[in-house]
Amino acid sequence: xINFFRKIRKKNLTDNKFSKYVLYAIGEIxxxxxxxxxxxxxxxxxxxxxxxxxxELLLKQVQKEMAVNIKNANTVIDFYREINPDFYKIINxxxxxxxxxxxPNLTFILQRVETxxxxxxxxxxxLNNKGELSEAQDSIIFKLDNxxxxxxxxxxxxxxxxxxxLFKFIEExxxxxxxxxxxxxxxxxxxxVIEYFLNDPFYYNKVINFDLISINNHLRKVIEFRNASLHLxxxxxxxxxxxxxxxxxxxxxxxxxxxxxxxxxxxKNYIFTIENNQNLRYLNYTLKNSNDSTFxxxxxxxxxTKKNFIAGFSFGRFLFNEEDEVEAFFLEVGEIRQKFIxxxxxxxxxx
Numbered sequence: 001x002i003n004f005f006r007k008i009r010k011k012n013l014t015d016n017k018f019s020k021y022v023l024y025a026i027g028e029i030x031x032x033x034x035x036x037x038x039x040x041x042x043x044x045x046x047x048x049x050x051x052x053x054x055x056e057l058l059l060k061q062v063q064k065e066m067a068v069n070i071k072n073a074n075t076v077i078d079f080y081r082e083i084n085p086d087f088y089k090i091i092n093x094x095x096x097x098x099x100x101x102x103x104p105n106l107t108f109i110l111q112r113v114e115t116x117x118x119x120x121x122x123x124x125x126x127l128n129n130k131g132e133l134s135e136a137q138d139s140i141i142f143k144l145d146n147x148x149x150x151x152x153x154x155x156x157x158x159x160x161x162x163x164x165x166l167f168k169f170i171e172e173x174x175x176x177x178x179x180x181x182x183x184x185x186x187x188x189x190x191x192x193v194i195e196y197f198l199n200d201p202f203y204y205n206k207v208i209n210f211d212l213i214s215i216n217n218h219l220r221k222v223i224e225f226r227n228a229s230l231h232l233x234x235x236x237x238x239x240x241x242x243x244x245x246x247x248x249x250x251x252x253x254x255x256x257x258x259x260x261x262x263x264x265x266x267x268k269n270y271i272f273t274i275e276n277n278q279n280l281r282y283l284n285y286t287l288k289n290s291n292d293s294t295f296x297x298x299x300x301x302x303x304x305t306k307k308n309f310i311a312g313f314s315f316g317r318f319l320f321n322e323e324d325e326v327e328a329f330f331l332e333v334g335e336i337r338q339k340f341i342x343x344x345x346x347x348x349x350x351x
Contacts, residue, residue, distance in 0.1 A: 054129065055130050055131060055137055056240065058125060058129060058130065059137070059236060059239075061122040061125070061126070062144065062236065063233065063237060065121065066232065066233045069116070070226060070229050071245075071247075072116045072118070073118075073222050073229065076219070076222045077223060077310070079112075079114040080114075080214075080215060080219045083112070084315055085332075086109055087207065087334055087335070088332060088336075088337055090106070090109065090207050091207060092335055095198070097194055100194045106197070107183075107197050109207070109210075110207065110210055111166065111169065112166075113163060113166045115159040116222055118225070120152060123148050126144075127141075140235060140236055140239060143232055144232060147228055151221065151224055151225045151228060155222060155225050158218040162213065162214050165209075165210070165213065169206060179192050215334045219333075224313075227281075230302075234281065255283070256276075258274055258283065258301075258318070259274050260273070260274060260342055260343075262340035262341060262342050263341050265338070265341055270287065270296075271288055272285060272286070272287050273288075281302065282300040282301055283301040283303075284298075284299075284301070285298070285300070297312060307320075314336075315331070315332050315333055316330070316331055327341070
């Protein structure tokens with residue numbers, strides 16, 4: 001094409017047709033400019049594609065990192081669920097000398113701890129290397145930024161606090177209790193050991209302190225992080241069209257018999273209602289006073305197993321009848337335990 005213009009330009013100059021020469025010269029310039037613009041557009045398109053693909057790869061790494069964090073958070077939640085009944089008995093002074101002799105684990109209640117240790121290497125790498133973002137990518141990264149910079153920070157602080165309290169307690173026992181060495185090495189639970197754990201007022205205060213810091217704060221923040229991570233994990237997996245970890249998958253088709261209304265035992269006016277929604281991660285629940293329709297609590301129920309769930313920031317535990325249907329459940333956290341009895345025997349139908 002350029003050679004074509006050159007031949008025309010030469011002919012016009014030879015024929016002394018200056019105006020035509022100028023016209024074709026302008027056409028030649030326009031053609032070159034158009035070529036440059038197209039080349040730049042192609043280059044920009046290639047660069048944007050590379051940037052988009054790079055961000056996609058980084059997001060896939062974040063998705064895998066989130067799966068690990070969710071599993072670690074679930075480990076902490078399961079730990080607190082396991083020890084919660086023991087704390088309930090100790091705080092409410094329901095534990096006996098015989099309990100300490102038959103259940104040595106009761107004496108180690110303040111010498112065990114689990115931390116989440118949230119990883120964010122993939123997320124930091126994403127922030128440092130992301131290019132131009134699509135609207136969907138920008139929305140997801142904004143939510144991830146809030147999760148890691150706010151909720152993770154709070155969990156990290158409490159991770160350090162519960163570890164610090166554990167080490168301080170062990171150091172105190174080793175420095176003040178002559179029986180601690182033998183007790184720690186051989187689990188020798190003699191009368192002196194039982195007297196301390198059963199009746200020492202300062203030990204009781206430490207249990208109360210653990211309840212306030214670990215169960216009512218650390219556990220609460222771990223649950224908040226886990227639940228938010230689950231929803232972001234789903235959103236990220238759907239966007240990337242990636243398979244999700246099967247251990248996170250819940251099937252709402254199997255939980256229809258959980259739905260309905262429950263009375264708080266011995267206080268019939270308090271009604272706990274579990275309702276279905278379109279989200280496979282959780283059900284909705286409300287707790288209200290039927291006398292004046294006062295709502296005390298509205299939140300979500302997250303199912304961990306067929307029997308166990310999280311309602312708000314409390315542990316839930318279903319009770320089943322011989323037909324394997326829910327007839328009641330307990331809500332418990334720390335020193336609190338409440339039983340709710342099902343009053344709506346006709347299970348609500350899934351939407």
